[in-house]
Amino acid sequence: MTRMAATRDGYGQALLDLADNPKVVVLEADLGKSTKSLHFRKAHPERTVSCGIGEQNMLLVGAGLASAGYIPFASTFAIFTERAFEQMRNGVARPNLPVHLCGSHGGTHTGTDGSSAQSIEDLAVFRTLPNVVVMHPCDDVSTRALTMQLPALGKPSYMRTARNKTPVLYDGREAEIQIGKGVVLEEGTDVAIIACGVLVSEALKAANRLKQEGVSACVVDMHTLKPLDGALIDRLVEQCGALVTAEDHNIIGGLGGAVAEHLVSNTLAPLERVGVPDRFGESGQADEMLEVMQISAPHIAKAAQRAITRK
Amino acid sequence: MAGDYMSTSIEEIEEIARKCRVEIVKMVYRAQAGHPGGSLSEIDLLAALYATRMRVRPSEPKWNDRDRFILSKGHASPGMYAILAEMGFISHEDLKSYRVLGGVCQGHVDMKWCPGVDFSAGSLGMGLSFGMGCAIAARLDNSDRRAFVMIGDGEMQEGSVWEAAMAAAHHELGNLKVILDRNRIQNDDFCEEQMRMFDIPAKWKAFGWNVKEIDGHNMQDVMDGLDFLEAEENCNGPSILIAHTIKGGGISYMENNPSFHGAAPNEEQYNQAMMELGEVEA
Numbered sequence: 347m348t349r350m351a352a353t354r355d356g357y358g359q360a361l362l363d364l365a366d367n368p369k370v371v372v373l374e375a376d377l378g379k380s381t382k383s384l385h386f387r388k389a390h391p392e393r394t395v396s397c398g399i400g401e402q403n404m405l406l407v408g409a410g411l412a413s414a415g416y417i418p419f420a421s422t423f424a425i426f427t428e429r430a431f432e433q434m435r436n437g438v439a440r441p442n443l444p445v446h447l448c449g450s451h452g453g454t455h456t457g458t459d460g461s462s463a464q465s466i467e468d469l470a471v472f473r474t475l476p477n478v479v480v481m482h483p484c485d486d487v488s489t490r491a492l493t494m495q496l497p498a499l500g501k502p503s504y505m506r507t508a509r510n511k512t513p514v515l516y517d518g519r520e521a522e523i524q525i526g527k528g529v530v531l532e533e534g535t536d537v538a539i540i541a542c543g544v545l546v547s548e549a550l551k552a553a554n555r556l557k558q559e560g561v562s563a564c565v566v567d568m569h570t571l572k573p574l575d576g577a578l579i580d581r582l583v584e585q586c587g588a589l590v591t592a593e594d595h596n597i598i599g600g601l602g603g604a605v606a607e608h609l610v611s612n613t614l615a616p617l618e619r620v621g622v623p624d625r626f627g628e629s630g631q632a633d634e635m636l637e638v639m640q641i642s643a644p645h646i647a648k649a650a651q652r653a654i655t656r657k
Numbered sequence: 658m659a660g661d662y663m664s665t666s667i668e669e670i671e672e673i674a675r676k677c678r679v680e681i682v683k684m685v686y687r688a689q690a691g692h693p694g695g696s697l698s699e700i701d702l703l704a705a706l707y708a709t710r711m712r713v714r715p716s717e718p719k720w721n722d723r724d725r726f727i728l729s730k731g732h733a734s735p736g737m738y739a740i741l742a743e744m745g746f747i748s749h750e751d752l753k754s755y756r757v758l759g760g761v762c763q764g765h766v767d768m769k770w771c772p773g774v775d776f777s778a779g780s781l782g783m784g785l786s787f788g789m790g791c792a793i794a795a796r797l798d799n800s801d802r803r804a805f806v807m808i809g810d811g812e813m814q815e816g817s818v819w820e821a822a823m824a825a826a827h828h829e830l831g832n833l834k835v836i837l838d839r840n841r842i843q844n845d846d847f848c849e850e851q852m853r854m855f856d857i858p859a860k861w862k863a864f865g866w867n868v869k870e871i872d873g874h875n876m877q878d879v880m881d882g883l884d885f886l887e888a889e890e891n892c893n894g895p896s897i898l899i900a901h902t903i904k905g906g907g908i909s910y911m912e913n914n915p916s917f918h919g920a921a922p923n924e925e926q927y928n929q930a931m932m933e934l935g936e937v938e939a
Contacts, residue, residue, distance in 0.1 A: 397824055400824060402786070407824070410787040410792075411785050413792045415794070441769055
C-alpha cells in the first residue's frame, strides 16, 4: 500500500529539522496551522514572528531579517503570496535576499475552498522574477529534502506545496533530490512526461495506462521549475522525441511554459501541455477538480498519444 | 542612548545640511531629473541623524552592529547620497553618478549599489516593514543597534505601512525609530487634495506608538526629537517623530511647490539656488 502524505507536512518537518541552524527564523501570516510552520512555532517561539494577516509586511520583515544574516522561511497560502508579489519583487528578489517563501494549498487540487483559494498562477508569476528559485515538489519526502537545501542556496525561493495528500514516491530516496535537477522516475522511449507537484503521481498512472497501450513513457519529476533542468530536457528530446508537461497550474506560464521556452531555444520536439485550461476553478474534491480541469492521468495519457502522433 | 553623540554643534549640523542642499540641487540639475522637493524637506533631519546619532562606520559600511537607516521614501535619494558623501561613505565625486549608467547613485537608493545604503527602496510603503525585520534581527542578536526608518506623508496612503505599524507595536520593537517627513506634498499635488489624512499623530498613537511632533527645519527641535526617539522611556515600543517640514525647503521657488516633487531646475533656477544657498554671491 502506497503511503499517502501532503507536501505541506514535509515542509513543516523540514523547518523543525532546520531549527538547529540558529539563523533560521519562521514568519507566519495566521496560517501556520495550515502551512505547517506551527511545529516550528511550538518548538521555537522566540524565532517565530507572527505578522498577523499581513502578507506584504511579512515578506519585507523577512527581507530585513535576511539583510542581517538571518534565513527567514515565510509561508501562507499560495494565493496570498501573490498579494505580496511586488514586495517579493522589489524587496526580496531585487536585492537578492535569501527569503524563502512557501505557498501552500496551491492549485485546484486544494479543492472545496473554491476558486478564490486555488492559485493557478503562482508558479508563473514567481518564475518571472530574477534571482528567485521556483519549486513545486510532489511528495512530503522531496519537499522536506528540498527545503533542507534552502539555507545553503543564498538566494530567494518560492515553493508551492499542496493541501491534500498524494502518494509518497521518494521514501528512502531523499538523496536523489537536488534543487534544479529533475528526477527520472520511470524510463521510457516513446514519449517523456514531465510533471510537477500533485500531477507527478498522475503522470505515473498515465505511464502505466500507456504501457498497456504499447507505449513506453518516461516520467520525470521536474520539482524545480527555475532554474529549469535544460540538460535533462535535451536528453528527453533525444531519447523520446515527444514531450508532455503536466501541472495543476494554468496552462500559461508554468511548467509547460518553461519547457516550451527551453525547446524553442534548443532542439524542437512536439510538446503537449496538460494544465488548467486558462480558467478559474470551483469547489470540489481534489480528484473531482483534476477531472474538471482535464489534468488527471487519462488526460495526460491522451496528451502523450497526441504528442507521439506529432513526431 | 540620548547624549551619546559626537560633539557636533547646532551650527555645525546646519552647515552640513546647507552643504547637502547644494549637492542635492547639483545632482538633480546635472541629471535633469530626480526629486529635489523631498530631498530638501528631509535633509535637516538626515544631517542631524547622521552627524549625531547613527552608530556607523563609513570605512566598514557592512559592520553588522551598525544602526540601520532605511529611506523608505527612496525617491528622495539625492538627500541621502549627499549625507552619505558628507559622512564619508561615498565620495563627492560619486555624487556625479546620480542616475548615470553604472553609477553608485541609482535613481532610487539601492543597497546593492551604494555603500551605506541598507535598503533598496523605490516602491513606497516597504521600508517600515524592512526596518521591522532589521529591528527583530537586532533583538535576536542581542544587539543594541537601532533601525531608523524615514517615511513620507504621502507614503502613509499605502496600506502596507499600517500592516507594519500594527505589527511593530505588537512586537514591542523599542529599537525601531521612525521619522515622518511631513512635507504635505506628494507627486500629483498637495496631500490634502490627494488623500486627506486627518489626525496623523492620533493615528500612530492609536496603533500603539510613542509619538512626538517637531519642526523638521528647526535644528534644536530636531535634536530634541531625536532625543525623544532615543529616550529610555520610549524604548518600550516603536516611536515616531512627526517632523513638519517644507517640501523644497531652503530654495525659495521650490518651497511648497508641487512642481518640484520630481523635476529639475533649469539653468537660471540652478544659479538662483546656488545664490540662495550662499555658494555664489548675489
